[in-house]
Amino acid sequence: MDQITPKTTKEFKIVGTRPLRPDGIDKVTGKAMYGADLYAPNMLYGCLLRINEPHAFIESIDTSNAEQLSGVKSIVTFKDFIKINPDNKNNQILENCIANEKVLYDGHAVAAVAAVDLSTAKKALKLVKIKYKKLPFVITIEDAMKIGAPVVAIGKKNENIPDGYSDNVIQYCSFGHGNLEEGFKAAHKVIKRTFKTPSVHQGYIEPHACLASMSNDGKADLWCCTQGHFNVRSICSSIFKMDNSQLKVTASEIGGGFGGKTTVFIEPIALALSQKSGHPVKMVMSREDVFKATGPTVSSLVDVEVGMKKTGKITAARAIIRYEGGAFPNETYELGAQSAFAAYDLDAVKTEAFNVLTNRPTQAAYRAPGAPQSIYAVESVIDELCQFFNQDPLYVRILNAAKKGTKSSYGPTFDDIGLKATLEAAKNHPHYTSPLKENQGRGISCGFWFNFGGNTCVSLNINFDGTVGVVEGNPDIGGSRSSISQMAAEELGISLDKVKTVIADTNSLGHNDVTDGSRVTFSVGLATIKAAKAAKKELCKRASKLWGIDEDAVIWKDGYAHPAGANAGNQEPLSLEDIAKVSSQTGGPIAGHYEVNADGAGVSFGVHLVDIETDMETGHSKIIRYTVFQDAGKAIHPSYVEGQMQGGSVQGIGWALNEEYIYSSDGKLQNPGFLDYRIPVASDLPMIDPVILEIPNPGHPYGVRGVGETSIVPPLAAINNAVSRATGIRFTELPLSPPRVLKAILNKQ
Amino acid sequence: MVKVKIWGSLKNLADGSDYVSVTGSNFKEVIDNISLKYPGLKPQITRGVSLAVDGKIYKESWFTPINEDSEVVLMPYMQGG
Amino acid sequence: MKKLHVNVSVNNNDLEFLCNPEDTLLDVLRNDLNLTGTKEGCSTGDCGACSVILDKKLVCSCLVLAAEVDGSDIDTIEGMAEENKLHVLQEKFLEHAALQCGICTPGILIAAKSLLEKNQNPTEKEVRYWLAGNLCRCTGYDKIIRAVLDAAREMRKDYGPNYS
Incomplete structure (x- = not known):
């Protein structure tokens, strides 16, 4: 584990050391209190009834039999909530927690029960009678965009949508500068490819959990696992029309989030059940519910076209990005469009992006939301061009790298950024020149993320x-x-x-x-x-x-x-x-x-190097070596900076090699569990070698730059490029699971 | 006047140019004046915008000073994951 | 339905509890015995967060019926440190920053302890395969593997070549 630190004027005594974490003993002895670990006197257990249909109109909900069951203390449906403006974002969050008029995806909840114990609550759910009418549905981006496609939600379309698409295409944006036509004309080679990435889940090991206590005087206490309890307060107090001051939210220890715990899924329901029953109510999601009804990331369909001179200089670049994030609007498509070409200094560049509604779970943020998908497509095409011209892929990236003074593809002119130093660190690392064996390939990719304050x-x-x-x-x-x-x-x-x-x-x-x-x-x-x-x-x-x-x-x-x-x-x-x-x-x-x-968080770049060996008989790809280069500005606790770089990389590895939401033809999710949705396990991986660069961020007194998200961006293309080079077949769809790779190998033979 | 670069899909909603020009000496004045002068951009401004001033992104700080010679870029409202 | 009466030793404490026939060992540990250090990540035996040692065998407590454990010895994370002295594995996890969020940590520590009781000198590969049933989404496993290998080294040093 290396640390590359340029000379700084500041001498630190404690910053930059690796002390034991202060909450460590609680977390290695089982004392730390996570979302599901709190119990209150006289507490009820709440659970949700979910409908396993991708799209349905709810005709009636009859809870009378369930109410009669001994031990049942309250039942809640959407109608129990105060009517708020349907365009209010918080109302959309509520409609995702519990369906209003329509079931919008497989696993959408329609009713909730609180009872003295969990088995009574589950029994009561079976007594709730739901009448619904199945509606036509759309699952894929291609189907959802077509004119005449079943419409997921009407009236959601922004004012700037180009003609020729269904009403599921609700948001559109474009960025860029320069003359594309001239740029492509100046190229010696233009490559255009279409790429696909599946929905993947954040996969935190702790399911969502909360304990709510709300009384009729409008005061409430809520304990939950969340990435932001102030945000939980804002959302819930808006839904209940409460004063902020009357809802006290306490964050428990959190068992992973990666963006997936930036919103709410059960908290308003638990509050409503508590208010109606007068008891504290605890709710804990099952893993199946987590997969079905909490945020995966967007799936993507991206066209990328890049022109290059034989010297390796990029002359023009263009991307058309289509993201699908379920049944509600989201802004991830904008981030994908802005991030796509951020690593490059380009005279002519254009990105367009669409957001498309489908009957799938509502996307939630996932580590650098929107960036991995578009950058995967871009970095794969650039690698193919490098192969075409027999150019060194790191040399080409250094040649075209964005730097101070570059007009970025999303608008502003970059100030000091650490991309070139990061690329050079990769080039000088022994990993880059180490020999490869048969059926092995080396992949490289840049990654970018904005970082926020x-x-x-x-x-x-x-x-x-x-x-x-x-x-x-x-x-x-x-x-x-x-x-x-x-x-x-x-x-x-x-x-x-x-x-x-x-x-x-x-x-x-x-x-x-x-x-x-x-x-x-x-x-x-x-x-x-x-x-x-x-x-x-x-x-x-x-x-x-x-x-x-x-x-x-x-x-x-x-x-x-x-x-x-x-x-x-x-x-x-x-x-x-x-x-x-x-x-x-x-x-x-x-x-x-x-x-x-x-403000002043400063953008972040990373470069990943990976060696892969693909088994030509099974299509299985094994990671042989993995090195991560990233600028941390100043690493306050280097072990946890390394941890972010390693953890994000492995999430990206899972995305590239195995993870995907699989739907049947009837619109139902086929793999809502860790057995069939396979996240990386210890035996899949080698050590992940992190190289921290420290180029101080002028926006922070100690030079800190955020490090959490960038590391999930490069693995998708780095692995795609490595597998493509190992097999001699260019891949354009993730995951590169053994069946997909084997099929391509057999087709080639 | 402050020259503000707008992103591609906003062009047709303004007057077809990559830039709009408005008066204003800070974040708030600039975005308010964009809304007034270019009503086509108002829905996007209402949904949320951030500004990059001389390369630094400001999420929403109204009183960020802006000079006439600053490089100002309108951006979708920045939110993280 | 009639509850079942179960006698058990948990972390060397003799205990008894009443449970429903369908209750899992995990349910009882968490909801009845106040031992919430054992975590529920999936309840299908895929994530290993609920790992405990049952009569010297590593099990997912979500897959064991509580009624089955009558007369058994169970070790959970709460019994891993002796009084206030952390187990070497616990110390090494802290030293190597082998946890980020910490939700998988109790299960991984229990699993690693059971490995080191069987194999005092595991290779990296052996550690990786033994822990393949314990999911961690934060760390990428790197620092976990290093911590376990380092703990094994330390334990060989402390207890000599024949420790168990």
Whole structure:
């Protein structure tokens, strides 16, 4: 594991080290409380009745028999919710949790029951009588776009949709610049291909779970596993027309999310069941429900056309992107269109993207949403062109790489970005020149993601004993408590064991955006450093009082207040602990806080190298070696940065080699379980070698750049390119599962 | 006047050009004036937009200063995963 | 329906509980015995989050009926550390940052412990195949495998060549 760090002016003591995570002992001993681990007195169990039809009109729901069953305490359907504007996004979220007039996908819930135990609740579900009429349905992008296709939802179409498509095509965008026609004319070779990727699920191991308690006076408590409890509050309080202040949401420990826990699926239902019954209600999704009714990512159908000179210079590039994300609008298509060619410096580029409604589960964000699908198509065509001209694929990428001053394919001109350095690190790595054996291929791909900042609040309290409590509002999904504590200790100049970071509930801190967009180490870190600076200012002020000198004659250095130069006096420096201990006598408790809607996260690039060996008799592809190069700006806790790079890579490997939603001809999901939806297991993989580059992000005081998402982007094309080179067959559809690869090998023979 | 690059699919909803020109000295003034001057763009502005100013993306900060010579790019409202 | 009476030893504590015939061992551990360290990820035996050791055998507790365990010894994650002393595997998982979200961690620790009880010097390949029934979606397994191999090394050192 290498770390490539250019010289920086900043010397760090705690940032950049690898301390044990503060929540670690709880998590290795089973003490940590996840979504399903809370039990309340007098608690009921809630569960949902789901309809196994892709599209149906609900004629009636008769709950009378279920209500008669002993132990049943409340039953809820869509009609029990207050009517809110149907165009309101939160209403769409509710309609995904529980169907309104129509069942929109296989597994859409229609009614919920709360009972004294789970078996009674399940019995009651069987007594609910649903009458429905089956409707024609659409599953694939191709079918859904055709004029005359069954329409999933009317009236959802934006004003800018080109003619010639069905009403399922509801959103459209295009980006780009330059003269494509001239660009393609200048090329020595133009390759155009169509690529397909399936829906894949985030696959977090913890199913969604919550415990809700709501009373008739409009007050409620909700405990749940989520990537953003403030967002859960916003959605649920809007659905129930509650004041924000009356709904307290506490985030449990979270067992993975990857974007899939950025919205709600059961929380409004549990609140409604609780309100109606007067009991706390716990709901835990089954794995089958997680696959059927929570967000997979969009599936895609993408045309890419790239023109290249024999020197390797790209002359023009174009993509037509079609994403399908279920029955409700979403913005993933825009991100796909913006990301597609972001890694390249192009004179002529155009991307167009469509979002298409289908009778499939509503997409949810999945790690760099929208980018893996479009970049898969682009990076595959570029690799094919490199092969055509017998050009080195890394050389060609370096030749065309976006850099400072590049007009990006989505509009703005890039400032300093680390792509070239990342590509060069890959080129200089021993992996790139190591020999390959028979039936082995080496694949490479660039990846891109925007990274986000967003609303963030941090309070930092100096306790009387000189220890420090950091209060933040983003669930710790992969070790963030540690990196936040490290930044607080670094800024204050105290030892790490003096700092404890906690995640506050929604009544204890201002609004924090969801743990998404690779934003936490960047934004919460930024706010923590600023809060620490505010606390230091107050610490200096107290020191000035103790010394009887002016406030601005005191400076903070390495954990101590010092007189600022000889004129201020020659007092012995005071430690944070010295000042904290007398803070009651010098004006009261000391704290710092900072609130911001952070911008300046800075874009992120990664480059992956993979060696694959394909068994020509079975079509099975094995990963022999995998190396990840990514710019972290500054790695606060390098182990967890590596962890993001490795984990994202392996999710991308699963997407490339095995994972897919499989539908039958009657529109039903065929593989809603981990046996048939195969995510990578330990024996599928080699070690994943991460190489961290550190090119400081000017938008963060310590140079931090988000690292969470980019790593899922390159594996799709890197593996596609490796398998294509190993087999001598160009592949254009994922996953490259043994049957698909074998079929292609047999066809070729 | 601030020259704002709009994305491709908005062109026909404005006046067919890659750019629109409006007065304004910050994020809010610029997007408000785009809505007023180019009513065709109003539905998109209402759905949400962000701005890139001199290469840096601002999600929604209204009082981000914008100079006449800034490179300003209209972008779909940025949201993460 | 009449409940069934079951006697069992969990983490060396003699316990008894009443269960329905259809209750799984996982249901009882979590809902009746307050041992929520054992996690439910799928309830079909595919993810390994509910791994426990039942009479020295590694099992998915979601696939075992509670009524079947009468007279058995069960080890769960809650019994892995002795008093306040972490098991070497637990220490190594922390040291190697072998967990991100931590939901699969109890199951993986239990599975790894059962491996090291059978094979004190496993190869990387053996660790990977033994843990193939325990899904982790965060880490890509790299740091988990390193932690298990390092723990095995440490245990060989601590307990000598013949530890069990």
